[in-house]
Amino acid sequence: MALQLGTHILAETADQNMPAEEVVAWTLEQFGERQMVITTSFGMEGCALIDMYARHGRPLVVVYVDTRFFFPETYALRDRLLARYPHIRFENRGTSLAAEAQAAIYGDELWKRNPALCCKLRKVIPMRKVLAEVDVWVTGLGRGQSASRAGAKLVAWNEQYQVLKVCPLVNWERVDVWEYVQRRDVPYNELHERGYPSIGCTHCTVPVPGCTPDDYSRAGRWPGSDMTECGLHTD
Numbered sequence: 001m002a003l004q005l006g007t008h009i010l011a012e013t014a015d016q017n018m019p020a021e022e023v024v025a026w027t028l029e030q031f032g033e034r035q036m037v038i039t040t041s042f043g044m045e046g047c048a049l050i051d052m053y054a055r056h057g058r059p060l061v062v063v064y065v066d067t068r069f070f071f072p073e074t075y076a077l078r079d080r081l082l083a084r085y086p087h088i089r090f091e092n093r094g095t096s097l098a099a100e101a102q103a104a105i106y107g108d109e110l111w112k113r114n115p116a117l118c119c120k121l122r123k124v125i126p127m128r129k130v131l132a133e134v135d136v137w138v139t140g141l142g143r144g145q146s147a148s149r150a151g152a153k154l155v156a157w158n159e160q161y162q163v164l165k166v167c168p169l170v171n172w173e174r175v176d177v178w179e180y181v182q183r184r185d186v187p188y189n190e191l192h193e194r195g196y197p198s199i200g201c202t203h204c205t206v207p208v209p210g211c212t213p214d215d216y217s218r219a220g221r222w223p224g225s226d227m228t229e230c231g232l233h234t235d
Contacts, residue, residue: 016154023154023168024052027138036136038062039127042074043199044188044213045140045169047081048177051186052168053138054085063130066094067122069111069201073191080187093130095122111203115222119230122201127232131161141167141233142174145198145216149233160234174216188213196220200230 027036038053040046040062053060082090102110102121111118131137143152158165181188191199195207197217208220218228
């Protein structure tokens with residue numbers, strides 16, 4: 001209870017206009033490795049965020065939830081990040097539900113018939129287990145990414161997972177992220193150069209015509225449905 005009260009107070013008193021690099025330093029000052037987790041889906045924002053933390057030279061844990069439907073380019077990016085940041089531990093906390101087992105229970109191609117359930121099984125439930133073990137969740141979420149994210153805060157208490165959620169890049173646009181990764185030579189997913197502004201699972205992600213690496217859009221996610229979010233960032 002004391003810890004929950006403390007994180008609520010931090011959420012209420014945090015400077016919501018603090019620059020991203022200062023937010024990163026603030027979290028490292030406030031929280032230890034066992035209290036905090038950084039998560040990524042290996043989008044460009046996540047790569048920039050990892051680099052910001054890596055620059056401090058501290059051992060950290062970065063968690064990713066492997067849905068078993070990642071693009072080959074995403075796995076290749078993970079390996080490049082592992083080589084670039086040897087002092088950071090990348091931990092796969094993805095689902096143990098094999099595609100064949102999912103099909104046996106829910107039928108073939110669940111992602112077409114009920115993409116929200118597929119995301120819940122392969123993303124949300126595994127992430128819930130991750131965040132049950134920590135007090136602070138650091139993510140690359142940005143307000144400019146979609147209408148549903150426009151109200152995101154730099155630091156806020158998250159009711160869904162009962163953690164302090166910190167979004168150091170919340171005030172950044174994709175053009176800011178692109179400038180950062182170019183200046184710092186940060187590894188990023190090569191699919192961004194092929195018209196993929198946002199990268200998820202192979203079944204549910206398509207390129208957006210005319211999109212360049214400095215553009216962000218959710219238009220290429222879950223084509224043919226009205227979904228724009230997998231459920232990780234919605235209460």
